[in-house]
Amino acid sequence: MAKEMKDNQFVKEIADMTADFPQWYTDVVLKTQLVDYGPVKGTMVIRPYGYEIWEHIQDELDRRFKATGHKNAYFPMLIPYSYLVKEADHVEGFAPEVALVTHIGDTPLEEKLVVRPTSETIICSMYSKWVQSYRDLPLLINQWANVVRWEKTTRPFLRTSEFLWQEGHTLHRTEEEAREETAKMLEVYREFMQNVLAIDVLTGVKTEKEKFAGAVNTYSMEAMMLDGKSLQAGTSHYLGQNFSSAFEIKYLDKDGQLKNPYQTSWGVSTRLIGALIMAHGDQRGLKLPPRVAPVQVVVVPIAFHKEGVLDKAQELAAALKSAGVRVELDDRDQSPGWKFNEWEMKGVPVRIEIGPRDIENGQFVAVRRDTHEKRVIEISSLCEAIPALLDEIHENMFRQSHEFLHSRIDVCRNMDDMKESLDNGHFVKTMWCGCRECEDKIKAELSATSRVMPFDQTPVGETCVCCGKPADKVIYFAKSY
């Protein structure tokens, strides 16, 4: 351990995650070059190592969206201010934080323009032109785009003035079909979190207080970060006819009647990168889930000035690349220990070490980032062993996330127990009467917010954790990002 610490010149630059988790996060995202601060307050630059994670997230999600019948499109970023005000709750929610374009060069615009904080309004204005008949439904469109929401407190990936996201916007003939879509996309997200980011989540419906401005219902998935806080990782909204009536989207139904369609919207953002950092990291830095890691395997030659070592290392890297593995050969003129530390900090799932003796024995050493386990593997089985190992790491990381989450959910029946659980960095599962006052009081006294009401509403008590009156709602509370 002593030697390990001595070698590790990076670790000392990263704050102790148990002592100062926010500083650990900041150190990790900056030092691994995932991100940098932009010149305008609250903006971020996503650097190549961070952006490639986003590219893999996009690929995986986009495939899922297309497999469920959605097509991509692109709508203008600049929205007439008059559109924002058409849906009353929506404008109330977004007006204070929108960026406004008022001039072109020196010339004032006749109507100020909103830089989209989300695109319901402009998309509805187009849908009202495109949809005429029930034959035009369902309309299933997704957009990959940047959005701007001016936030007071910002942190890279978690909350930034501009961020990248996808937003699905669909129209349906019936409430039932729209509700099915809302649930389906939440499930697409949940499956993606599990099978791609290796993060377990709680899913359910948000309270009235926490729902999207303009939605009838907001469904969310909530992930537990390593500090015990909850992170809202994605949302799927059932919008009912709120926007379709405000924007006069009407279709002629089979019965000859003009009707407003039912609508959904759903989105995830670059926030997911923050989620995977805080769900999987450790004292040494990042621990990237293999399926989105820009580098899945790094090959580090040992004593690489000795004849044949670099050649063999190149050969392994080339073979893995052909097998579809994202691999990098580190042939820089640095010590192996220095390289090990750097790649550990950068969270690369597997490190391959190969030196003269390994080559003699026809083998190499694979070191897992998640468990630090070393495994000696025959070179001849490289291209089967490594993809299998990456899957094993994924499964292990998901299992850890699952166990971490479920071992830290406490059922509480009163405010004192709830306070203790929250202070321990746990989520609280409890009963709630449904009134806004209790929700506000819990936030004021315990700094915790309602996260979701799960689909499984099997009661865990009879009375509201806050007011003690009869309660029929099972709900999770947690401190949150």
Added chain:
Amino acid sequence: MAKEMKDNQFVKEIADMTADFPQWYTDVVLKTQLVDYGPVKGTMVIRPYGYEIWEHIQDELDRRFKATGHKNAYFPMLIPYSYLVKEADHVEGFAPEVALVTHIGDTPLEEKLVVRPTSETIICSMYSKWVQSYRDLPLLINQWANVVRWEKTTRPFLRTSEFLWQEGHTLHRTEEEAREETAKMLEVYREFMQNVLAIDVLTGVKTEKEKFAGAVNTYSMEAMMLDGKSLQAGTSHYLGQNFSSAFEIKYLDKDGQLKNPYQTSWGVSTRLIGALIMAHGDQRGLKLPPRVAPVQVVVVPIAFHKEGVLDKAQELAAALKSAGVRVELDDRDQSPGWKFNEWEMKGVPVRIEIGPRDIENGQFVAVRRDTHEKRVIEISSLCEAIPALLDEIHENMFRQSHEFLHSRIDVCRNMDDMKESLDNGHFVKTMWCGCRECEDKIKAELSATSRVMPFDQTPVGETCVCCGKPADKVIYFAKSY
């Protein structure tokens, strides 16, 4: 022909391209649902059929950028106004057309923000933090993003207030290396135009008048549209040290000296969609190059209520899909003729017709969009024949583009000949003395602009086409978009 016209209920909705090319373009982009007008003047909505073309363009280019060592990143869209003014030519070029964010909600910002018209300034501000040593060079980054430039006259894809593009931004130790990069990326673009969009282009360097605001040299590729106008399809700029000195990007070189690196930037945009429409269309509508067509093959069952026809059509479509072909089965309850017309208008490269008699004979009919040629093909060879046919169509479309371009370049030696050539919708290859006055006069009198000075400067005369003085510059002039 009479019957054909009668069947064709779409053609009549599209203007005659020989009589009114601009109207033909507008009709085609709107009626094939590539695009719609956004609510704010000059903005466009890229609809799913148009956006999928962009997705294929992105895939093809992105692969080429990565193969040449570039990585993607994302920089903030909002740029402090003070950055824009740091490079004198740059601000002069862009200041009048930038959109300015001045308020967040009701609150004025301390410094107004520019919605990026291009990202040299903000990227340079970050590079000045990131680059310290010659070991940090070359720095090879690309960004896929939206940009805003307020234009007076706008047309979907060709010139819109907001558009999507990619912008590469690289830094190098030496001028030579930066100039090599500038040339390499122009060649990447040219090869992409030829092998993906099936469009031939002229390449070369822009005049001082036409170069990018802030560049030392701008290289461009110019494509000939079917109306004989030139369209600038992509540019690659050698920026020298203009921005790196303005933004104080400095690196410690091997010799211990602090130096400003040499820089390039290069970009193509959604304008390419306009290019492929106007380079390949015909009276019936779109003619999409197979490698970016959202639907490469449509299967139209004939007499599809007859037993077995729809099953067989589905079987063909499924087999093609497995073979990696983008295929759609049109099983709508419409006549085959109606469907033929619609898919022709939408530019689908191959139509497969299959009816009861074809099935009996173990064959189907393939109809090419580019030549209207019908070919009877054995069902057993479907998955070899169709991809080969798509390649054949691509080659034919490129050959046509190549011949069209090169048969319409006239060498002119005086203004009268030049006028005649331009009026005939031809490009003019001529000699130019190099002075701005002649360039301005040609624009004023003939409405033509200089396009590029080709790399091959073999003279085609001795005197300037405009002033008659000795001239050593070979140059192309054309009317342009």
